[in-house]
Amino acid sequence: MEADLMLHEGEEKSTLWSFLHRHAASSPAPAPAMPGRALDIRGLSFSYGQHGVLDDISLSVKPGEICGLLGPNGCGKSTLFRCCMGFLHPQKGHVRVHGVNIAHMKPSALAAHVAYVPQEHRQPFPFSARDMVLMGRSPKMAGWFRLRRDDERIAEEAMARIGILHLAERPCNQLSGGQRQLVLIARAMAQQTPLVLLDEPTSSLDFSNQLSVWNVLREVASQGVAVLVCCHDPNHILWFCDKAAVMHQGRICAEGPSAEVVTQELLQHIYGPQCLRLGTGRASMVCPSLGRD
Amino acid sequence: MLRKLRSCIALLLCAALLSGFVLSLGAGSYDIRFADTAAVLLSKLGLAGPADRMHELIVWDIRMPRLLLACVTGMAMAASGAVYQGCFRNPLVEPYILGVSAGAAWGASLAVVFPLLFPNGQVSAFLFALLAVLLSFFLARTSGETPPVTLVLSGIIVGSLFSAFVGIMKYVSSDTELREITFWMMGGFYYAGWQDVFVTACTVFPCLALLTALAWKLNILSLGDEEARSLGLQPDLCRAAFIVLATLAASVCVSAAGIIAWVGLMMPHAARMLFGPDNRWVIPASGILGALYLLLCDTLARTLTGAEIPLGIVTSIVGAPYLLWLLRAKGRESYGS
Numbered sequence: 179m180e181a182d183l184m185l186h187e188g189e190e191k192s193t194l195w196s197f198l199h200r201h202a203a204s205s206p207a208p209a210p211a212m213p214g215r216a217l218d219i220r221g222l223s224f225s226y227g228q229h230g231v232l233d234d235i236s237l238s239v240k241p242g243e244i245c246g247l248l249g250p251n252g253c254g255k256s257t258l259f260r261c262c263m264g265f266l267h268p269q270k271g272h273v274r275v276h277g278v279n280i281a282h283m284k285p286s287a288l289a290a291h292v293a294y295v296p297q298e299h300r301q302p303f304p305f306s307a308r309d310m311v312l313m314g315r316s317p318k319m320a321g322w323f324r325l326r327r328d329d330e331r332i333a334e335e336a337m338a339r340i341g342i343l344h345l346a347e348r349p350c351n352q353l354s355g356g357q358r359q360l361v362l363i364a365r366a367m368a369q370q371t372p373l374v375l376l377d378e379p380t381s382s383l384d385f386s387n388q389l390s391v392w393n394v395l396r397e398v399a400s401q402g403v404a405v406l407v408c409c410h411d412p413n414h415i416l417w418f419c420d421k422a423a424v425m426h427q428g429r430i431c432a433e434g435p436s437a438e439v440v441t442q443e444l445l446q447h448i449y450g451p452q453c454l455r456l457g458t459g460r461a462s463m464v465c466p467s468l469g470r471d
Numbered sequence: 472m473l474r475k476l477r478s479c480i481a482l483l484l485c486a487a488l489l490s491g492f493v494l495s496l497g498a499g500s501y502d503i504r505f506a507d508t509a510a511v512l513l514s515k516l517g518l519a520g521p522a523d524r525m526h527e528l529i530v531w532d533i534r535m536p537r538l539l540l541a542c543v544t545g546m547a548m549a550a551s552g553a554v555y556q557g558c559f560r561n562p563l564v565e566p567y568i569l570g571v572s573a574g575a576a577w578g579a580s581l582a583v584v585f586p587l588l589f590p591n592g593q594v595s596a597f598l599f600a601l602l603a604v605l606l607s608f609f610l611a612r613t614s615g616e617t618p619p620v621t622l623v624l625s626g627i628i629v630g631s632l633f634s635a636f637v638g639i640m641k642y643v644s645s646d647t648e649l650r651e652i653t654f655w656m657m658g659g660f661y662y663a664g665w666q667d668v669f670v671t672a673c674t675v676f677p678c679l680a681l682l683t684a685l686a687w688k689l690n691i692l693s694l695g696d697e698e699a700r701s702l703g704l705q706p707d708l709c710r711a712a713f714i715v716l717a718t719l720a721a722s723v724c725v726s727a728a729g730i731i732a733w734v735g736l737m738m739p740h741a742a743r744m745l746f747g748p749d750n751r752w753v754i755p756a757s758g759i760l761g762a763l764y765l766l767l768c769d770t771l772a773r774t775l776t777g778a779e780i781p782l783g784i785v786t787s788i789v790g791a792p793y794l795l796w797l798l799r800a801k802g803r804e805s806y807g808s
Contacts, residue, residue: 260697263697263700263701264700265696265697265700284705285700285701285703285704285705286703286704286705288700288701288703289700289701289702289703290703292701293701294698294701296697296698296701299694299698300695301693301694301695302560302561302562302693303557303562303693303743303748304743304747304748305690305748305749306747309690309748309749313690313691313694313702314702316687316688316691316702316703316704317702317703319687325687347473349748369702
């Protein structure tokens with residue numbers, strides 16, 4: 179499946195459009211049997227001291243759904259993610275994961291439900307990519323954290339799925355930023371949780387790796403996993419996400435199916451007047467307005 | 472493949488330790504031939520008749536506990552150094568940080584100067600080392616969090632405070648007491664007896680076994696608090712457990728052998744070069760390397776000259792250039808930026 183997403187050199191531009199059409203036709207993902215909300219954020223407010231960052235945020239993600247979080251730099255996306263992971267404690271509101279308030283969850287229980295891909299990763303010790311992915315299996319291991327052969331196999335599969343098997347023995351702190359990002363995504367895949375949070379997972383990836391990451395996300399979503407991903411490219415949200423939530427100045431200013439939410443007016447509202455949304459049939463694209471419209 | 476290679480290196484190291492141990496038994500100001508050493512060992516194991524009385528005294532009652540104590544101390548220092556480095560995500564940390572040595576030194580000097588109040592030097596050294604660690608831990612704790620850098624800084628503060636207390640002890644002590652404190656602080660195994668070996672071994676081995684069993688958690692802890700949390704660990708709790716275990720192992724050795732520098736810094740780095748960064752290998756490997764290293768240093772200390780050179784001097788002279796090389800050759804690569 180990964181192969182048909184790759185765009186090879188020499189292929190005409192129409193391939194992109196046919197790919198997008200095909201993709202638009204295949205979404206939204208089939209709704210899984212699991213009812214309820216995988217992630218439910220209600221009335222969340224957070225401030226660092228006097229400096230308010232999040233103001234009354236409400237957002238929910240259903241199983242099998244990819245929710246894209248769009249917003250300008252510094253609008254509080256990462257802070258929202260850190261509240262969802264229990265790193266920060268919100269002053270108001272709550273975050274529920276499968277109906278359980280995360281304030282009452284131990285890290286071990288939370289890690290069994292939520293995988294988190296941080297924006298960047300710094301590590302003083304040269305762990306190999308394989309070890310790093312294997313660490314994603316930790317929440318599933320018994321009390322003393324013993325690795326089973328199964329864990330090794332799942333880690334290997336996750337690496338194959340992301341396409342980084344050839345990096346397995348390389349030390350993570352010698353990889354490029356993009357390769358490190360892929361390792362972290364593979365780790366989250368190996369964690370096999372029903373909810374995955376990704377903080378700008380494609381920010382330093384090349385085009386084909388971006389596509390293969392989105393492809394993997396669509397694949398896991400089709401298996402009933404809920405995905406909340408924060409992303410700076412409105413096109414990715416239009417093309418790959420079922421649902422979009424737009425954050426602006428610490429608040430959610432729009433939420434709904436991505437094609438309906440990511441409109442030209444909204445983009446111009448948050449990014450300024452240089453945004454154009456073009457539509458060709460079922461696929462849409464956001465472009466800069468070059469010179470005169 | 473990799474696993475086999477690692478096992479081979481580990482076996483080689485164990486063999487080196489064992490043979491080094493037997494050879495060191497024979498070395499010293501009174502040279503004993505290998506055959507005589509073996510005779511003593513065999514007779515003690517009940518496999519041969521009684522050996523020469525003189526040889527037995529030297530090999531079994533003087534050198535054996537001394538070498539064993541050197542090995543156990545090296546093991547504890549190196550393994551706890553590896554654990555501290557993982558805990559604080561800082562490859563330049565060793566048991567000194569957190570004030571283990573300074574705390575233990577004060578405890579021991581108190582026992583020397585006020586023997587009535589502190590009858591047992593080892594116990595009081597151990598208690599004060601623990602006090603120093605707890606103090607630096609709780610000083611660094613602000614509003615439920617323990618930032619690693621703050622912890623290291625508070626360890627340095629507590630360490631210098633306790634060193635000042637040692638200074639006071641030296642000031643008020645008599646000449647003989649001053650001599651005793653100074654010798655103890657330089658580090659060495661001259662007074663080692665079987666009693667010390669039992670006490671340290673019984674503390675160090677369970678600690679190291681636990682630390683090795685928990686090593687995978689240490690790997691995750693070394694990713695940083697947030698990532699550790701997202702992988703299901705309670706970072707503060709986990710770090711506290713590692714610090715207590717590592718400090719227990721280190722302080723009981725400091726109280727038996729004095730302040731021995733550098734082992735806890737050098738050996739984990741050497742272990743990482745040989746076995747990679749996975750703490751499941753690094754902790755036991757630095758243990759073996761530490762034992763080997765202290766055995767070597769101690770043997771050098773007692774054979775180089777007619778008189779004994781304090782061990783702390785030998786380890787520092789060997790260790791300082793090593794750290795310099797580490798900083799200059801591997802600086803950016805090993806320590807990030």
